[in-house]
Amino acid sequence: MLAALGSLASALWAGLHLRTLLLGAFFFLFFVDFLKSRRPKNYPPRPPRLPFLGNFFQLDIQQPHETLQKLMNKYGNLFSVEFGHFSTVLVSGMPLIKEVLTRPDQSLLNRPLMPIRERIFKRNGLIMSSGQEWKEQRRFALTTLRNFGLGKKSLEERIQEEARYLTDAIQEEKGQPFDPHFKINNAVSNIICSVTFGERFEYDDTQFQELLKLLDKAIHLESSLWCHLYNIFPWIMKFLPGSHQTVIKYWEKLKMFVIQVIENHRRDWNPDQPRDFIDAYLMEMAKHLEQNDEKVQAEIDRVLGQTQQPSMANRDQMPYTNAVIHEVQRMGNIIPLNAPREVAFDTTLGGYDLPKGTMVMTNLTALHRDPKEWATPDTFNPEHFLENGQFKKRESFMPFSIGKRVCIGEQLARAELFIFFTSLVQKFTFRPPANEKLSLKFRTAITLSPASYRICAIPRA
Numbered sequence: 001m002l003a004a005l006g007s008l009a010s011a012l013w014a015g016l017h018l019r020t021l022l023l024g025a026f027f028f029l030f031f032v033d034f035l036k037s038r039r040p041k042n043y044p045p046r047p048p049r050l051p052f053l054g055n056f057f058q059l060d061i062q063q064p065h066e067t068l069q070k071l072m073n074k075y076g077n078l079f080s081v082e083f084g085h086f087s088t089v090l091v092s093g094m095p096l097i098k099e100v101l102t103r104p105d106q107s108l109l110n111r112p113l114m115p116i117r118e119r120i121f122k123r124n125g126l127i128m129s130s131g132q133e134w135k136e137q138r139r140f141a142l143t144t145l146r147n148f149g150l151g152k153k154s155l156e157e158r159i160q161e162e163a164r165y166l167t168d169a170i171q172e173e174k175g176q177p178f179d180p181h182f183k184i185n186n187a188v189s190n191i192i193c194s195v196t197f198g199e200r201f202e203y204d205d206t207q208f209q210e211l212l213k214l215l216d217k218a219i220h221l222e223s224s225l226w227c228h229l230y231n232i233f234p235w236i237m238k239f240l241p242g243s244h245q246t247v248i249k250y251w252e253k254l255k256m257f258v259i260q261v262i263e264n265h266r267r268d269w270n271p272d273q274p275r276d277f278i279d280a281y282l283m284e285m286a287k288h289l290e291q292n293d294e295k296v297q298a299e300i301d302r303v304l305g306q307t308q309q310p311s312m313a314n315r316d317q318m319p320y321t322n323a324v325i326h327e328v329q330r331m332g333n334i335i336p337l338n339a340p341r342e343v344a345f346d347t348t349l350g351g352y353d354l355p356k357g358t359m360v361m362t363n364l365t366a367l368h369r370d371p372k373e374w375a376t377p378d379t380f381n382p383e384h385f386l387e388n389g390q391f392k393k394r395e396s397f398m399p400f401s402i403g404k405r406v407c408i409g410e411q412l413a414r415a416e417l418f419i420f421f422t423s424l425v426q427k428f429t430f431r432p433p434a435n436e437k438l439s440l441k442f443r444t445a446i447t448l449s450p451a452s453y454r455i456c457a458i459p460r461a
């Protein structure tokens with residue numbers, strides 16, 4: 001029997017010629033390409049595309065704006081082009097441009113993140129971020145820049161001072177031919193540096209000149225063919241050599257420089273006297289870190305003091321603490337798929353037939369991280385459960401499940417959570433050990449629990 005099966009298999013294998021296999025693979029790839037390049041029916045017009053590459057080779061990458069101008073003449077003020085399967089819509093003309101940039105419903109407010117930028121900067125920062133992250137960064141940057149003199153006299157004075165350095169340096173050339181590029185670059189960079197790093201750099205500072213050159217090259221190389229290819233095929237290009245690797249290497253060096261500056265700031269930092277943007281940022285980070293246990297501890301101190309033991313009767317007076325506990329449960333997500341149910345007799349759900357005996361699982365992770373339900377689904381934020389400082393119940397929060405089979409221990413668990421948590425935070429401030437980072441990694445079992453970790457409990461009294 002086995003022998004017969006074996007010879008059948010080898011006969012089948014022999015029948016599958018290499019050519020057939022290749023042809024199959026070929027059609028499969030084209031089919032995938034077809035699926036990925038489908039667009040909605042009413043999509044802006046696009047020039048004919050090549051499979052896999054899209055309109056990549058129709059664009060002159062040295063002068064993309066000229067090719068695009070030609071396409072605009074042909075297709076009008078709103079058309080699309082494709083780089084690989086990544087589609088871009090090009091908008092021209094005042095009315096449409098104005099609409100894209102200022103539409104109030106925020107549907108056009110995000111930034112796309114090109115793979116090479118994601119590789120270098122992740123999703124962090126002000127310029128390339130979107131959503132809540134962007135809002136916070138922007139609010140912080142605006143206030144901080146205002147405090148450090150944007151729109152005030154002090155910044156104007158800095159510019160005047162730098163202009164004097166620049167004219168002096170150019171004076172030294174005595175009318176002979178010279179390339180002003182890096183002197184001007186240095187002068188302009190110095191303004192930003194004095195706001196962010198609290199210092200300017202001399203035009204003959206070799207380390208800083210080196211960095212300016214790296215930055216210049218990195219920016220220039222980012223428009224190279226290699227980097228465009230990286231943006232279309234990152235999963236292949238990250239293994240291949242090319243100028244995209246150089247760009248990444250240069251940025252690593254630039255980041256190292258900034259990290260060094262930040263470390264120096266950390267060392268001689270006085271929270272009462274922020275010197276520059278970095279100091280202000282360090283302060284903001286510390287504030288966020290401390291905010292929750294500060295705020296929880298402030299509430300505990302107000303309602304309970306240091307000696308009275310917390311009881312369930314206190315919970316209504318402690319909306320912030322209660323919100324923190326709820327938020328821990330939302331993020332903690334210890335039973336991601338809830339306890340399953342089983343269909344008792346043939347029935348329907350969402351328009352589909354479900355026969356008796358089918359197992360049904362409800363995805364609580366999806367609910368607890370649903371961006372439609374939560375303002376910042378992936379970050380810890382007790383405000384999710386607060387409204388005007390009062391505790392707010394949320395329908396889409398159900399760590400104990402709901403319905404007739406809701407967790408029978410819910411009340412017990414909630415009492416334990418409140419009393420244990422409040423007692424601990426009343427007596428201790430919890431901090432990660434020096435030089436250790438806490439993570440959100442978890443251990444999977446029937447429930448999820450934190451991967452093993454160490455923490456310091458610093459007595460408060």
Ligand SMILES: *[C@@H]1O[C@H](CO)[C@@H](O)[C@H](O)[C@H]1NC(C)=O
Nearest residue numbers: 336337363364365366367369
């Ligand atoms: C549940 O939803 C989350 C978030 O949308 C998703 O990452 C996860 O894969 C889902 N789990 C299952 C089993 O579908």
